[in-house]
Amino acid sequence: MSRRGRWGAGLAGIVVAGAVAVGVAVAPTAAAAPPLPPVTPEALAASVITAKPGPMNGTVTVDNELGLPAIPQVPQLGNGTSTVRVWSNGDGKGRAAIPSPDGERTLVSDGTTRWSYDSTDRTVTKAPAHPANAPAHPGRPGGVDPQTDPSGAATQMIADLRKTSTVTVDGTTDVAGRSAYQLVLTPLPTERTLLREVRVAVDAEKRIPLQLTVLATGSPQPALTVGFSDITFGPQDQSLFTFTPPPGTAVKDAPARGPGGQSGPPQGAQAPKVVGDGWDRVIVAQKPATRPNPNRDEGDAPDLSALGTPVSGPWGQGRLISTAVATAIVTNDGRIAAGAVPEQVLSEALGR
């Protein structure tokens, strides 16, 4: 009996030691906040806006707790963690690979053409690049997509939010092995928003945003964390920024782009209207000609009718879709209002 007991203890010890070893070997190591010279928020924010990071590659990890419905075409939007591998040569050419368990979506911008390849249906979609507002990385045209481009997303965000936010530098942090300043944007008390604060980790040397964290009111956990889990600056293989459709694939031209940055013919549609500014801005648009895209909280138009809960107000009747950081109302007469605001603000915006 005692021998058996010793045996059990020994085995348990070995297994526990092994489990710890697996954890240590595989889990990433946490690093302490590095000491960095102090910087004013204004200087930091300004340096972010003018930063030229040059060629780099890395892995972007998206930790999404937004509470959005899962959309099959874009599993990255559903709750959970996903990664995107990005390469950029620093002057508008770039490549992004969005892996899924059984395939991959590849986006390549070679300077004149944007290629998109989906391995699950083996189709290549090509579209001319827009030099005027070419994103730093391939991604959604005419804007930046936080899913694939945290640098562009955060830069745009800071520029917008400085008018209505308290901007502070809250110490330093370590992101993907690089020292970074924590730039914190807090909405002014007058702002009516669901967001508590937005934290942007800015690389101390290259001054590009490495990580974007969105915190909503009433939750200690970030609603969204988008950031590099691995980043390397330096010259990139130029062949990464070209794309040749592989044999046996269908190549088609992308449909015209609507002003909302979504595909779909914008015929007869009016541009989305923006009500308010700063944190409580609300986008009001017509369905289905154009779709607003402030927080990427909508799927295809037919899906919206099945989502959310019924609401009514002075503007009529519709359905309310709420997530951790954003709210949207789809009215029965085909209008959509969305923003990072409570329902009441949407109601007022629709009433205008």
Added chain:
Amino acid sequence: MTTTADTPVTTRTHAPLGRLLGAELRWVLRRPRTLVVLGLLALVPLAIAIGVATAGGPPSGRGPGLVAEIAGNGFVLPVVALGLALALLLPLAVAQAAADAIAGEAATGTLRGLLLAPVGRVRLVVMKSAGVVMVAVLAVLLIAVVGMVAGTVVVGGAQGTLVTLSGTTLGVGEALGRIALVAVWTVGQLLAVGAVALAISTLTEHPLVVLASVLGGLIVFGVLSAIPSLEWLQPVLLTTGFSAGTDVLRDPLPFDNLWSSTIRALVYIAIGLVVTVVRMRRRDA
């Protein structure tokens, strides 16, 4: 038992390792069940190839996962076949070898002869592990080679190239390199299963217990990794890394998951071997 009979005990204080190994490997390979399992594993890529070939060309619309990638892209077949077999079939083959190696011999009473033979216990473990390693290597090689032949002959390549998931095309040389990489990686994962199976094999006299524990363990790991609130457990589970083999179809090749899953497998191998050695050293004949 054959090993002791062949060894000239009178002139040696210990048996030569090479001869022991040869005897063990022959012993494993002569088992009909080993051959049957290997033969059945070779059917996996064949079945996929025939299924894909009869289904016709590249599917329109969203295909059912990785298998759809094989159509007109034969070099993908060995990778997909290895990935599918790694879920349960390959672990089954390795667990069977490990179960027969120690628990099986204990069940038939032949382990006693080995324990009494002039062979160190560590050597005995090395020998028994070699049998398991051989089965793992043979099984993976069979699937890879049959998969490559079936992929080239039955499915046909995209102009002799491998179209990666990232939309790039790789030449024959690089495609073969990718297949070799996934084969080596798969052997590594299988050895982790085999080492744990050997350890369980030393704890019981019933080979079926080993099979049931290993397959049950894999299923439990799969269930645990599907529970969102147990996400913190993922780095410890061996099955977490099983999907990393697909990464060889991506370009540029991401090594992170292949590497971390290999490290994880090495830790499992270390635990399994330590338990096996400790248990065998203390074992009474």
